[in-house]
Amino acid sequence: MKQTAVSRFFATTPLHIGFWLLVKPSAWRKALDQIDLTLPTEFSYLTLTPEQRRNPVLIQFLFNNYLLLVMFNVAAVAIFLSLAKIAQPILIQSLWLTLAYSLIIPPVMSLKSSVSSAYLLGGTIALGIGLLARHTNYIYIPIALAGGLTGNVLLNQARRTARWFNSRELAGMLTGILAAVLFIFIGISIISGQIFGVYTGVPGAMPLPARFAWIITTSAGILYLVIESLVLKSHTNKRLINVLPIAALEGLVISVSYYLFFISIENTPVFLISAGFSGGMLMCFLFTATWQLANQVGGAQAGAMAASLVLGISWVYLSNDLVMRYTFEQINIVRALLVTLAGLTFSVWRPIVSLPFIAIWNNLLYTLDSRSNVSPLKYFKLHAAFFEEGQSLVWPGLADYLILQAERDPEGFEKSKLKFSDSPQRRALQAAEIELLARKLESCADLASISGASRLAQWNFSDSQISTLLSPFARMSHDVESALNQSSVYQTRLGLGRVRDDLNLFQRELILSPQANSSRFTRVTAAWDRIIENKIERLTREANYHHEIANPYICGMPLNDQQEVFVGRTDIMARLESLLLGPNRPPLHLYGQRRMGKTSLLLNLDHYLPSTIISVFLDGQGLAGYSQLMDLFYYVINEIRSEAYRQRGLRLPAIIRQENKSLFAQISRWIDHSEKILVEHDAIVLLMMDEFEALEPILQNNKSQIQEYLGLARFVIQHRPHFKLLFVGSHTLDEINAWSTFLFNAQVVKIGRLAPSETMRLIENPVKNFQLTYVPAASQHILYLTRGHPHLVQSICYELVMLKNEQTSSQRFLATMADVEEAANRTLTSSSFFFVDVRGPQINPQTAAMLDHLSSLGPEGSISRDEWARCFPENFEANLALALKRDLVEDENGFYHFQVEMIRRWFAYRPF
Incomplete structure (x- = not known):
């Protein structure tokens, strides 16, 4: 339990609480957390645990605000009526009524409904009746408003877990209303005396004989006791005997107050206090009894609506027997209904109606902050976005304010991002972040800053349109970085030329794009294009001046589809195309030794495949960083979606994390939906997994699930013709046990040296x-x-x-x-790293010793099997088989020699 000093809450008033409940519910929750973290948002005193009831901070908080509410209501009525120059007798009568309602409603509602309902209902009714005491024909209006506002708070709380009003809730609401109508009918029959054959007449017209008053009020008290005990039992989930004393006390209070009301002289203090107590008790009873019954049958939303409607409309009828000089009119029902609905929908229409006025206030704050140089911003905390939590529209100018905060107070901006990221103002936050990112991109003054632009901000936006708009900049930034890292001027110039071409193409797309932010980013592309073009011209002039040979060769990096130095492999390309388009659907396993051009082949495969195939390249070494299968699959699916849109303009469905559903079910459903789109457009997804052996740690960490997902992948291969899988690696199946059961029927395609x-x-x-x-x-x-x-x-x-x-x-x-x-x-x-990899991880020390000996025989040196075995008898067959598997040696007429002279020289050179 978390407690704070009592003095912390002396500054909290009923006005604060009312504002929190209606406009800023999170502040009410925060205040409760400061008292006791275990307190529910909606709680009554009876539902608290013994430990919570004994909390001195909670007791002081409730008591202080109860007294403040009583004093505020009385003072407000006194000041307002005095300013209105109301006659002193009427002023005093209004104050007595205000005091009575203020004293009775808050404690009763806090006891058996909720503390938040107590403040709203007690404050609104006491103020309203005090102000309208001399206008008895409108006395139902504050009651209807109080019921609507209280229902609005309960409804908002309920809608955090249930958004839609269904048939069960409708049934619950109708049940609560009908039960309340029955009780009101019986209650009116008792209060009016009709059930006993005695009509009391107009309230206050003449004192009722004590004998009849005693009979009527005692009957009303007993009826109240019976029904209230059942309501309390349902509310607290306690035995009937435990709640009976409280119900009996309430029944006694209402019986005595009604008795005094009937026998007292009109407008005396006893008459007015008893009227307020009996009326307040009845209002609390109508609201709580209806709410409890409807809540039991149809849920919290049904309870909130039923209780508000019953309290708001019933007083139109009850006023006939409880309010002096009241005249019933049919139009009063319509008025009461409209006022109740206005209160119930307060959180809907209030933000819309207040928007123009608050927008002026917000603009004033922005003007003050923008003209000052204070950091952090002095007035931003007063912006309506921080207290108006019911506003579903984006505040005008909030994006500009957030940009100003990001520039002046980056730390505060990060806090604002956390606050608004899950609110309707998220769109303003997103607009601010896009503009900030555009400014950062536009501020790049040279190639070095462009190459680092991809690290300036987070590029992963869930909005597909924004992601489509920004991802090309991230890709081109990476391409510039790659071009600058090339070891030759020729390759740098070639890489920058490709980026320039991509920029020009993307700029044309932005010009034609209907997206609102497109024009903003055309300025960025123009700025980048000038920088890159200037660099290309400078490199060209330098190369021409020195008469250098442009170096087109690339070492250690895969050759992409833009580089001319990729040659050959037409036979392998043709075989892969045949297998991918054939009627059989086995997984494909492209196998070859390291640095043999496997990745380069994948990157150039698009040139040889028909446009119906959407190729998705995945780097297994990059994916190995994912420790959880869920993160891995989400990444793969997003890559498929991105490539489908880039290559074919297809929008495959997004996959959203659903913690309450299994990952297997989510993936299966996504595959079902995606294949329908692929079938419609005659498209095939080819998933190319390069260096798939690097995923071995993930398989080991998820042994309990991996077979299930490999089974799903096998099912996709066999029964989903629009999904194809191509695995690429440098190990044979007998070396990768975790994949062997999955790839046992894979079609192996070996890639070797160039012709x-x-x-x-x-x-x-x-x-x-x-x-x-x-x-x-x-x-x-x-x-x-x-x-x-x-x-x-x-x-x-x-x-x-x-x-x-x-x-x-x-x-x-x-x-x-x-x-x-x-x-x-x-x-x-x-290229020492290449040679070290050949001699190190790919072979064992015994095989390395055999190759050392063979290399010492010279460039054309060879050795017979028998002689080699005599020199290295230990595990000779296994070691020889390993050298053959790695394509290091070959057998020619019984004699073994190195396949590649450069590899022989490395073993002979022996820098290790």
Whole structure:
């Protein structure tokens, strides 16, 4: 339990509480939390635990505000009627009535309904009746208003868990109303004396004989006792015997007050106090009894509406027997109904009606803050967004105010983001964040700042339109960073050229886009385009000035679909296309050694596949960072949605986290809905999982679930023809046990080294108008050193171009055997990570020792199986099989030698 000092609540008044309940419910909840964290938002004193009742802070809080409410009501009526120059006798009568209603309603409602209802009902009725005491024909209006406002608070509380009014709630509301009508009929029969054959006449017209008054009021007290005891039993869930004393006390109070009311002389203090007590008790009873019955049958919403309508309308009829000089008119029913409904819907129409006036107030605050240089903002805390919680419309100008706060007080802006992120003002927050992001993007002054733009802000927006608008900037920022990280000026210029083309295309899309923010971001694209174009021109001038050979080769990075140096693989592409479009649907397993070009093939696969296939590339090493299956699947599904929209303009359904539903069910339903869209547009999703072995830790951490999800994936492959799976890795199935049961029927496609013709094309003609030429033996020597290994060809050729650019112009454009040898030697150092991976993780120490021995035999060296086995007898067969599996050696007529000369040189070089 959390308690604070009692003095903390001395500043809290009934006016604060009324404002909180009607306008800012979170403040009421916060006040209760400061008293006791275990207190419900709606609580009555009877439903509290013994420990909560003994809380001195709670007792002091309730008692102080009860006294303040009584004093405020009496003082307000006295001041208002005095200013209205009301006659003193009428003023005194009004004050007695105000005092009586203020004294009786709050404690009774706090006891058996809720504390919040006590303040609203007691304050509104006491004030209203005190002000309208001399206008008896309108006395029902404050009662109807009080019932509507109290019902509005209860209704808002109920709608936090139930949003719609269903048939059960309608039945509950009707049940409560009908029961109340029956009670009112019986009550009027008793109070009027008709059930006893005695008519009391107009209230206050003449004193009733004590004998008849005693009979009537005692009967009313007994009826109240019986019904109230049942209501309290239902409300508190206690035995009837436990609540009977309280019901008996209430019955006694209402019986005595009615007795005094009937026998007292009109307008005497006893008459007025008894009228207020009996009337207040009856109002509390009508509201709480109706609310409890309707709540039991139809729920909290039904209870709130039924209780408000009964209290608001019933007093139109009850006033005939309880209010002096009251004249019943049919129109009063309509008036009472309208006032009650106005109170019930207070949280609906109040924000709309008050919007223009509060908007002026908000604008005044913004003007004051914008003209001052104070940080943090001095007046922003008074903005209506912080107290008007019922406003469903976006406050005009709030986005500009949030931008000002972000610039002046970033820490305060972060707090505002937390407050508004789950409120109707979220749209203003989103508009502010978009504008702030646009300003950050527009402020990029050079390529370095553009390349870091993707880290300036969070790019993940749930709104698909905003995500579509901003994600190209993130992608182009990454592309600029990648271009700047290239090791050659040629590749940097090539990468920046692609970004420039993407910018121009995106700018045309923005111009044609109907989105409201599109025009704002055209200025960003124009600014970026100028910076990139200037850099390209500068790089071009520098290259022309130095007469350098543009280096098109790329080492260690996958070749994307924009790079000309991707060659060959047409046979593998054709086979993959055949398998993907064929009638059978096995999963595909693209297998090959490291640095063999698997990822580059995936990135270029789009050129060879029909447009009906939507390829989705997933990097297994990147996905390995997800520790939970739920996060992993949400990411994959969002990638599919993004690529479907980018490649085909298809909007696949979003998947929303639902903690109360299993992930398996959510994914299955998403697949069902997505496939319908894919069928309509004759599209196929190809999910390409690169380095899928990296997901092994996730499989190990989710062993209890993984078979279930692999079963789902197998079902998708077999029965969902519009979803295809392609797994890419450098391990065979016997090396990845976790996937073996899933991929046991996979169609394996092996990717190896380039063919000689493809290798020679990559060496001599990597791009159009390549300036470097070779003596015939030099290019053949590269083929000999690499045997078509794509990574080694790229590495040697890259080092060769770098070497030639170091030479004089007379030697620069012709490559000789000596140049190739020097480039090969440099490659042994620059590509050391590749060679270390070959000798380290891919083989064991025993196999490495065997290869060390073989490398020492020289470039053309070979060894027979028997001789090799004699040198390394321990586990020879297994170690030899591993070397063969990794494509390091090959058997030629019983003799084994290295497949690739550069790998032999590394083992012979032995820098380790």
